[in-house]
Amino acid sequence: MTSHDWETDALCAQVGGDEWFPESSQGVSEAIAICRRCPAITACLAAAMAEEAGLGPAHRHGIRGGLTRRQRAERARKTATAA
Template sequence: MHIDTIAPADPTWQTQALCAQTGADFFFPEPGSSVREAKRICGMCELRPACLDYALRNDERFGVWGGLSEKERLALRRANA
């Protein structure tokens, strides 16, 4: 789960990260499955900027982070390269 890797010592992640309340299935869907629900949840999450920053800095390749899919993060990395 994302919150374990972002800030394990900070309990506020757990109360603020909406993915912690919904489960990981939305955020790590089977290949070809929709990420729409994960992105909708990210859109309401206060941690979105920090989560996306973490994923980009740590080159997270799988799942939805900070509201962006794997492909979208890859495109963002390439655009900023």
């Protein structure tokens, strides 16, 4: 199994790409609702956190693993502080 085999099970693979880059709070809510039903949410978030390691919110994009770019940046900050 390769590191991104989870992508074939991900619900985002079945939904349009623009859904993951919403321009409104309603769009964010809709994308996150899809993520919460996704069987690949844990692997998706782990991949996002690994790929974005060391980056601030401005260098993170879209909804990944059920979190916004700012939420992922905050999680990374908290993890780094706890280490």
